[in-house]
Amino acid sequence: MTVKEVLYDWGGLNLSLFQAINHSVGKLLTPLAYAGSTAGSYWGMPLLLCVLVLLAHNRAQRGDFLVAAKLRLQGRRLIVGFLSAWLSAGILKVTFGFPRPLKVLGSEVRLISTPHDVYSLPSGHVVYTTLVAVVLWPLVKPRIRPLLLTFVVWVGWSRIAAGAHFPADVVAGGLIGILSGMIARQGVRPSAIGRNVTSIRSAFDGIIDQAKKAYAAGEWVQMRILLQDAHVLGQCLFWPHLLSHWWMLRLAYRCRAWRAIRGQILRLALVPIGHLMGRLPLGNTGDANVSAFRPMPIPIGLKEILEKQYDR
Incomplete structure (x- = not known):
């Protein structure tokens, strides 16, 4: 048994899980899968960064410099984490060049998203979504954190349901997102907290x-x-x-x-x-x-x- 069969094919389980999830998507769940793929797009990163910057500015104007500093810190970590994630995901996609479900299964795939042939590993949507969860985790209250996890799971499910990725691509994307968030946390230090500059x-x-x-x-x-x-x-x-x-x-x-x-x-x-x-x-x-x-x-x-x- 090869390394690919163990780590990626999971002894056939990767393909079986994909077929079970993808084929279970009917008319009722199709909009949900499409919405998840759209919500998890990394093109939303500039918007999220702008939101963090504006919130930080608003807090600073109100005199809450501690919260403003935390928001700016996580904004900087988002930038560094995104660059790390984008680079890591790109290298893995080009290095392995694993085929997408459409190329492996052809017409058996229930396709919702834009069709692609290669670069299946990892799922870029899940990489970005997981990074967002890691960045926002310290900023939200504990009762809100399960929603972040639900968001990641939703996007991961939607990429499989849309016929864009195998489950192994989703898992790999989640691991890269977590690792990129950890790199950003270790690499980006808090700055001094200004009272009045x-x-x-x-x-x-x-x-x-x-x-x-x-x-x-x-x-x-x-x-x-x-x-x-x-x-x-x-x-x-x-x-x-x-x-x-x-x-x-x-x-x-x-x-x-x-x-x-x-x-x-x-x-x-x-x-x-x-x-x-x-x-x-x-x-x-x-x-x-x-x-x-x-x-x-x-x-x-x-x-x-x-x-x-x-x-x-």
Whole structure:
């Protein structure tokens, strides 16, 4: 007996289960199967992400920064988990190239969804649906969690009922969704929880204004010091963080410091990743002569501003 027969064919049970489920779908259950396949489409990911972002914004406006931070955290984990799941599922589909039920059974399949011939393992719908359940699990109340499980089961059943996948494809999709969610949970760290970022942004803007004046006056050393302070303050906020590196790049280009130019281009590319993963080394000056991943002591004056706004 081969590995495929054990792990995928299940000694013939995979095919038998598919036929039992697929052939049991009558006119009454056809709309339910179609709705499940539609609801589990990974094209819904941008909509879910927007919902999490809007909810986080609404909570922050109401002063509930803890809940807002949790919503943003799970939104970032959704992005990372989705990328991991999409890549894993794509590699498995291309690597194995298992045939779809339509190619194996032909006219015996009661087809509801769009017909496909290959790339049956895993079910992409179930991969995405399971990932959604993992991401939303910490956000919903315990009494709501059975509904998440029901949603995953419904989508898995609908893919079999629609004639799109075998049961083994559904199981594999669920495992990949769980694994991708776990990877995102381990890889994406919580960020600091802001109480009120107005003071930080105000202080950052003030330092940037001084740096611009130093730039206009040709005071390069003073500007470099000011931009380092601006980076320490603005690092917790995406746009100020990006802006501080942009001005560092302009300064490096003005001084024709090619090593610094390369370093700042790299750091500009790392800013979105750092905020997405929640990996921002506190106190780092952002200068090209220090590691982008190295935490550093925060100057006392700047530390006082940060501690007033953030829980430690």
